[in-house]
Amino acid sequence: MKPAPKWSDTFRYAAEGIVSALRSERNMRIHLLAAVIVLLAAMYFRLPGRDIAVLLIVIGLVIAAELVNTALESIVDLVSPEWHPLAKKTKDTAAGAVLVMAMVAVCVGCLLFYEPVMGYFQ
Numbered sequence: 001m002k003p004a005p006k007w008s009d010t011f012r013y014a015a016e017g018i019v020s021a022l023r024s025e026r027n028m029r030i031h032l033l034a035a036v037i038v039l040l041a042a043m044y045f046r047l048p049g050r051d052i053a054v055l056l057i058v059i060g061l062v063i064a065a066e067l068v069n070t071a072l073e074s075i076v077d078l079v080s081p082e083w084h085p086l087a088k089k090t091k092d093t094a095a096g097a098v099l100v101m102a103m104v105a106v107c108v109g110c111l112l113f114y115e116p117v118m119g120y121f122q
Contacts, residue, residue, distance in 0.1 A: 021070045028066050031102070035059045038109060045116035054112065058105040065101040069094040 005013065021028045038059065042052050072094040080087040 017071075018067065021067055025066065025070050027098070028063070028070065031062050031066055035063070041113065045113065045120070047112060047116065051112045054108060058101075058108045062098070062101050062105050065098045069098045 022032065038055060039052075042055055047055075073091050076087045076090050
């Protein structure tokens, strides 16, 4: 049996997973870019700390969902290298989970930015 990794190594492994997803997954890079833009906009419009906290939560959930999606796709590719309807269903469902979370994040963003943006244009 392989010995358990040192506690400090678990953070390095997690960071390697995030970096790997950023390098290999276009959608992960898109989500990260969107997160940076949203957080810069939150600072520009001086959103209250509570609103920024909500934005950080939904951003974290979208990125976490994308990481889980990436992991599931990798597992499916490993166990089913040829096309299979169940492999497709698994990948599509995982991608759908990311889409649902991203849509929720957009709705939250619209709710939080509505008043500051409307005030800016008036």
